[in-house]
Amino acid sequence: MEERLQKILSACGAASRRQAEAYITAGRVTVNGRVAALGEKADPERDQIALDGKLLLRPDRHTYLMLYKPVGYVTTLSDEKGRRTAAELVAGCGARVWPVGRLDLNSEGLLLMTDDGDLTHRLTHPSHEVEKEYRVRVRGDVDAALPVLTGPMELDGQALRPARVRVLNRTPGGGTLSITIHEGKNRQVRRMCAAAGLEVAALKRVREGTLTLGGLKPGEWRRLTREELRALKEEG
Numbered sequence: 236m237e238e239r240l241q242k243i244l245s246a247c248g249a250a251s252r253r254q255a256e257a258y259i260t261a262g263r264v265t266v267n268g269r270v271a272a273l274g275e276k277a278d279p280e281r282d283q284i285a286l287d288g289k290l291l292l293r294p295d296r297h298t299y300l301m302l303y304k305p306v307g308y309v310t311t312l313s314d315e316k317g318r319r320t321a322a323e324l325v326a327g328c329g330a331r332v333w334p335v336g337r338l339d340l341n342s343e344g345l346l347l348m349t350d351d352g353d354l355t356h357r358l359t360h361p362s363h364e365v366e367k368e369y370r371v372r373v374r375g376d377v378d379a380a381l382p383v384l385t386g387p388m389e390l391d392g393q394a395l396r397p398a399r400v401r402v403l404n405r406t407p408g409g410g411t412l413s414i415t416i417h418e419g420k421n422r423q424v425r426r427m428c429a430a431a432g433l434e435v436a437a438l439k440r441v442r443e444g445t446l447t448l449g450g451l452k453p454g455e456w457r458r459l460t461r462e463e464l465r466a467l468k469e470e471g
Contacts, residue, residue: 237276240264243284245352247291251333252356263287297351298330299464301446304346305453310334321346325456335359336367336419336443344369344440345448348456354468358444364396364417365470368442369424373433374409377402380431384412388427390420398427409433415442444470 238246241255250258256273258264264271265285271277277284284291304310304321312322312333321334325348335347335355349355358365373380381400388395399415414424425435441448445466451457459467 236280237278240266240271240273240275240277240284242352243277243279244286244291245355246279247284248297248331248350248352249286249291250352252352254333255352258286297354298328298332298349299351299354299459299467300325300328300332300348300456301448301451301459302346302348302456303448303451303453304338304343306341306343309340310337310346321348324454328456328458337421338440339422339425342425342438342440343453344438345443345446345451346440347443347446358467358470359419365444366415366417366442367419367440368413368415370403370439370441371412371414371424371428371435372409372437373412373428374436375431375433377405377410377412377433380428380433383431384414384427388430390418390423390426395420395423395427409436 240259241252244250244255244258244264245252249255259271259273262270263286266275266277267283302321302325308319308321308324310321312320314320318340325332330350332348332350333355335349335358338344338346347358384398384400386397396417401413403411403413416423424438428435446463
């Protein structure tokens with residue numbers, strides 16, 4: 236059955252769908268020896284599909300990892316600035332996996348990594364609104380910020396679903412908040428806090444959907460269990 240090329244590339248573990256679009260646009264993908272065009276479809280059972288001249292094969296099964304990303308790592312497969320990447324931390328997993336979503340350089344916590352392009356698409360597409368919970372240490376007037384954080388907000392010209400915010404503790408100059416959001420915009424929690432007059436001192440993602448960070452330590456990773464994967468697919 237014919238499918239869009241970017242879906243085929245992601246299903247083969249060659250790239251996420253967004254990366255696959257860039258590869259196709261750059262002329263790096265061929266179908267039966269002919270350079271493919273963006274939006275083209277092919278039959279992975281019938282056609283010979285190649286990336287940089289290497290034929291693609293669907294894997295027998297995918298890899299699903301949970302990583303505790305430490306501060307100081309970027310959530311990319313490579314970095315033009317030479318910074319350390321999350322991919323380096325899972326290099327021994329036996330598969331080429333990519334991050335699902337993002338955590339910025341100065342944030343830490345739960346990061347899913349996989350070679351399953353379909354699951355990546357479902358978990359990151361805004362329509363599915365998978366919950367993400369963060370523990371955020373802030374400086375500023377917490378009580379004044381709460382109505383702003385939980386009220387109507389916009390980022391990049393788009394309305395956000397109301398966040399759930401709990402005060403975990405208070406300090407003379409700020410406190411620690413639990414913030415649960417449904418989108419995954421770039422630096423979303425930090426930008427929300429800034430709009431509410433708070434400065435983020437530390438940010439850690441502790442939950443995504445039904446998955447929690449648990450006892451993992453910074454830099455450690457593990458494979459998802461069958462039960463965790465089943466629940467994650469039901470959410471996505």
